[in-house]
Amino acid sequence: MNILILTAKCGMGHYTASMSLKQKLENQTTQVEVLDFFDLIFPNLKTIIYGSFNFLVTKCSHIYNFFYRFSAHSNFAPFKKIMKKRIEKILNEKNIDIVISTFPVCSKYVSAYKKLNHSDLKLYTFITDIDVNKEWLTSETDAYFVSSNETKLQMLHMGICEKQIKVIGIPVRKEFKRNHPAKNKNEIVVMGGGLGLIPYMEKTLQNLAQNPNLHITLLTGKNQKLFDKYHNQFKNMTVVGYTNEVHQYLNKAELIITKAGGITLFEAIHTKTPLYILYPFLSQKIGNAKFIEKNEIGKVIWNKNENATTDILTLLKNPQKLELMQKNMQNIKSQLEPLTVLDVYEKGA
Secondary structure (H helix, E strand, C coil): CEEEEEECCCCCHHHHHHHHHHHHHHCCCCEEEEEEHHHHHCCCCHHHHHHHHHHHHHHCHHHHHHHHHHHCCCCCCCCHHHHHHHHHHHHHHHCCCEEEECCHHHHHHHHHHHHHHCCCCEEEEECCCCCCCHHHCCCCCCEEEECCHHHHHHHHHCCCCHHHEEECCCCCCHHHHCCCCCCCCCEEEEECCCCCCCCCCHHHHHHHHCCCCCEEEEECCCCHHHHHHHCCCCCCEEEECCCCCHHHHHHHCCEEEECCCHHHHHHHHHHCCCEEEECCCCHHHHHHHHHHHHCCCEEEECCCCCCCHHHHHHHHCCHHHHHHHHHHHHHHHHCCCCCCHHHHHHCCC
């Protein structure tokens, strides 16, 4: 069986989820390939597309949020016939049986291809945040794999059939799911995803780094400027660039200070690492933060001007609170369905 996973590097979460899926499916003797949709369809525009995305997220989040809300009321997908030909070419070349989408634009165009071709190709969409924007939903999607029961409920209210929705969590690599050692007291991980973006965290980070009783691991991802700024600056801080060993650092940490990204959320859940979220400001991250707060698996600071240092130190001195957060994370894990793509395919969904 040949499976194609289509994704995009608008942030690293969608791509990371895709690689986690690939890892799991390959263990089931399946041929799996992950392709960047924009590299496949718009190779000459890819750099501009990603540069624009990063600029909006870091410099003009209010404009990004406007477009995010607009997409919830629009099924806009231009150049469908041109895209159909390009999608058809890759599907035929690779003899694809299943397409998995981890990015809404991919779902839109593969759905359009299926409709125009009257195709019975299986299209499975993995939604990589808690809140569902309607841009994820398409008429030709055969099954949706979602993060939580809250996500499922949203989709039912949007008219999606219950049998199409599988609650499995957001895919993470198998390393995050293994048995975990005891946490190191006063060990903190600070990270801003694969791109290493930590707006509104730096003041708190610097304050914490001056506390000799803590050890901080700062994961800077692909942000070389951030790495250079903090490398060897504080004795009790270890600075690490882009790494595939995030699970090792989370396994040791009592707390992770981070953005409310969907992938990071479920990496923390699987390693039972309580979350501390500083000022979520992108629409989908706000939804993730509300989930964290509602399920008591972490703490969210909603005011970007608040100095969180004292609050973090107080939390670290409250082992009962941290243990409750870990227990709640275990409860979330226990609610996930142990399904795979192949299970759903074999049942004809």
